[in-house]
């Protein structure tokens with residue numbers, strides 16, 4: 001008997017091997033989906049058997065024998081094979097690249113002699129968690145109705161659970177999961193979250209809610225053994241709940257009954273390298289293949305998601321009230337009753353001193369005097385984004401990237417936030433010797449310094465990637481905020497996610513303008529979503545609270561929509577703009593990128609690719625340098641392709657890439673290129 005096997009290599013078709021005779025014939029019938037080891041050139045690699053066949057496509061005497069079938073891992077289920085194959089086709093990669101890449105790292109290499117013993121040890125290790133059962137949270141009417149709708153769905157359906165931070169989306173997920181698990185003693189649920197640091201809190205809640213059920217977490221920061229153990233528990237049906245980041249969308253779950261994607265709008269669901277899949281989109285596909293419901297939860301759904309919800313393709317479930325709301329009716333705009341008062345401070349009327357303008361400094365002082373907490377959000381770490389010589393015009397740049405190097409004051413360094421390059425601060429201007437170098441602009445460190453100067457008695461804490469580099473420091477910092485040991489918290493995006501700060505009554509937003517005037521058409525969507533999240537930190541304990549935004553564009557409609565928490569109005573306007581400009585979701589896009597030693601060769605490769613024949617429905621634009629044109633010494637260019645529908649895009653790009661691969665193999669030096677379908681940034 002012959003078998004077709006997929007391996008981790010850019011091959012258009014599975015490879016064919018001879019399955020050595022002598023095995024149990026009943027086993028031969030169940031080899032499809034099994035992991036195996038096969039010879040590939042001079043190497044031995046791991047593959048997955050996807051098909052058996054009586055006669056191979058290539059000459060029988062050229063077919064090599066398969067090394068070994070891995071009988072100690074159950075065959076991967078047909079739906080898993082279908083999902084990985086779909087992802088490969090959709091994102092324009094080889095099936096084997098996606099499938100092998102979706103296995104835990106320990107299963108991606110040929111097994112050594114002690115492999116089976118190691119597997120068995122891992123099976124024992126993943127045992128049932130013994131959490132302390134918590135009292136079930138009482139659901140309000142909206143939450144109960146939402147959970148009921150999800151639990152009652154007998155087939156594939158996509159639900160959008162739309163509700164502001166604190167409206168109790170998690171309770172709805174838990175209730176829906178509980179009902180699905182209770183209805184079928186073998187059922188499994190998959191819960192995806194955007195960030196690793198959100199898993200511990202959720203893990204605790206799940207354990208408390210489902211004592212005695214096995215829960216596993218899957219994310220890239222786990223030790224290899226733990227990840228394999230969790231994966232096996234999911235695959236073997238022992239784990240009832242799988243909680244994970246985007247890679248968990250590929251966990252094999254033979255009895256999948258419900259899929260939940262929390263914060264579905266979050267950009268981290270899109271993989272940034274390798275196969276650039278969207279875990280949110282694949283989660284929907286996965287639910288469709290398994291014919292089970294999927295829930296997409298968000299306070300600011302992705303515009304693509306909202307588009308389908310508005311069109312009725314997805315079922316919209318709203319949570320309008322927060323559990324803490326007084327029983328008065330919520331505002332007509334849809335904002336919860338305790339939504340903070342949002343106002344803009346016009347930077348043209350109130351020129352800032354050291355980065356803060358007077359009304360903001362005043363508000364911070366008043367909040368402090370009331371014994372309440374302030375949260376200052378600025379999405380830029382470091383002290384200043386650039387250092388300048390006012391004598392000759394020198395600016396600190398990264399020697400390896402086409403970008404500035406930021407000034408970090410605590411350790412007196414210049415650092416590139418893109419490639420990681422760093423150097424100690426020059427004593428004088430490298431060009432003219434002037435010793436008076438000036439920090440231009442503001443980052444978290446500088447804002448912290450300003451606040452300390454204005455409010456010397458205040459307890460100020462900064463949370464960004466630099467301050468939380470050591471393991472555990474982030475958790476400690478958040479604990480200090482919860483305990484009330486902090487008066488003013490300064491931080492980046494890190495402070496906007498999933499943390500519940502009880503005594504915050506003032507939120508200050510600095511530097512939102514950078515995103516307001518960005519060239520990326522998704523920038524307003526992201527900014528709105530971030531600001532809703534940041535604003536949602538305020539007023540959760542019933543304190544009258546406010547959000548102050550320092551901006552040059554106080555009349556921008558985005559801020560007015562934020563003030564009313566009018567996501568629907570904002571989304572409707574954005575979608576109208578996208579429709580007029582022919583942007584997603586009204587067209588499908590793919591981005592071909594090239595990296596080379598010079599910009600000329602990157603651009604000329606893309607120009608040659610553009611000249612290749614392609615389907616009529618595929619429009620290809622001129623190649624241009626990427627927004628970050630040089631990264632770590634490599635020049636980068638991009639070419640945008642689009643089509644009116646995703647189907648046309650997929651077919652068109654697939655045929656075109658066939659030609660591009662051929663072109664790349666003929667070009668010297670061999671260019672490096674990638675394709676990204678549904679690119680996150682352009």
Ligand SMILES: [Zn+2]
Pocket residue numbers: 389390391392393394429430431432433434
């Ligand atoms: Zn100079």
Ligand SMILES: [Zn+2]
Pocket residue numbers: 398399400401416417418419420421631632
């Ligand atoms: Zn750099």
